[in-house]
Amino acid sequence: MARNPALTARSADKHALYQEAVQDPAVDLGFMARVYRRRFGRSALLFREDFCGTALLSSNWVRGGRERRSEGFDLDAGVLAWGREHNLAPLGEARSRIELRRADVRSAGSFRPHIRSATNFSYSVFHTRAELVGYFRAARRSLAHEGLFILDAYGGCEAFAEVKERRSIGRGVTYIWDQAKYLPGSGEYHCYIHFRFRDGSKLERAFTYIWRYWSIPELVDALRDAGFGRVDAYFEQSAKDGSGNGVFRLDPEGRTSRDCAGLIAYLVASR
Numbered sequence: 001m002a003r004n005p006a007l008t009a010r011s012a013d014k015h016a017l018y019q020e021a022v023q024d025p026a027v028d029l030g031f032m033a034r035v036y037r038r039r040f041g042r043s044a045l046l047f048r049e050d051f052c053g054t055a056l057l058s059s060n061w062v063r064g065g066r067e068r069r070s071e072g073f074d075l076d077a078g079v080l081a082w083g084r085e086h087n088l089a090p091l092g093e094a095r096s097r098i099e100l101r102r103a104d105v106r107s108a109g110s111f112r113p114h115i116r117s118a119t120n121f122s123y124s125v126f127h128t129r130a131e132l133v134g135y136f137r138a139a140r141r142s143l144a145h146e147g148l149f150i151l152d153a154y155g156g157c158e159a160f161a162e163v164k165e166r167r168s169i170g171r172g173v174t175y176i177w178d179q180a181k182y183l184p185g186s187g188e189y190h191c192y193i194h195f196r197f198r199d200g201s202k203l204e205r206a207f208t209y210i211w212r213y214w215s216i217p218e219l220v221d222a223l224r225d226a227g228f229g230r231v232d233a234y235f236e237q238s239a240k241d242g243s244g245n246g247v248f249r250l251d252p253e254g255r256t257s258r259d260c261a262g263l264i265a266y267l268v269a270s271r
């Protein structure tokens, strides 16, 4: 039997596919740890993962050193249970240094994080500016004196076009990011993740996001209004074929990404 047989809608696990398709803990955590070290001249130890889902970042964080701790927040008991079974249980000793909480991201945590993250644009669940700024205020209040709040952001003209992106993720699976609806007056933004399989089976709307689209300048303004004294933008650089290359450069105005149809940036905010 083939070691990695092609998957079908029946045999696939949607959380495993999600992690494979849209998460890259080495890139995210590598960037965050590096920025922290450069800013404060020491290593970050305490990590808080908002909207943690399966807690893939938290799990990788605690694996990276015996003094590292992590706390993840998510409202969905099902996804947290999946993360406990598949990402936390295999950690061994490091399992004791990670706590998952079924709670709103605006809740207080048990420590003041050196790095607090919100990835894959998850703050877009906040549809009003008041809610967004309220969340950012809670994030700022929670940080250690030497702490960073780091979120990713989606920009460029393709960000709010009603388009589908298709990508093969191996084992006969195609990942589809479906930007199904964008209302230019309100910023209402409906997106889905679908998976299609080589045998013709499908997982339609495996994940649904009823979001508000927040542009990068809107996010920077909201972070400042929440009290952050410094907000730096790092834009992903492009490979020759125009796709992102995983290298992020400090670039307050996004000059290095002007030709990019769809682009990703990290916003790094500090007190």
Ligand SMILES: C[S@@+](CC[C@H](N)C(=O)[O-])C[C@H]1O[C@@H](n2cnc3c(N)ncnc32)[C@H](O)[C@@H]1O
Binding pocket: 022, 023, 050, 051, 052, 053, 054, 073, 074, 075, 076, 079, 103, 104, 105, 106, 118, 119, 120, 122, 125
């Ligand atoms: C797009 S997924 C993010 C998963 C993962 N962290 C990532 O970066 O890919 C968004 C997650 O946020 C959770 N969520 C939505 N609103 C929330 C809130 N107010 N507080 C905590 N979690 C929330 C959902 O349950 C879902 O698991």
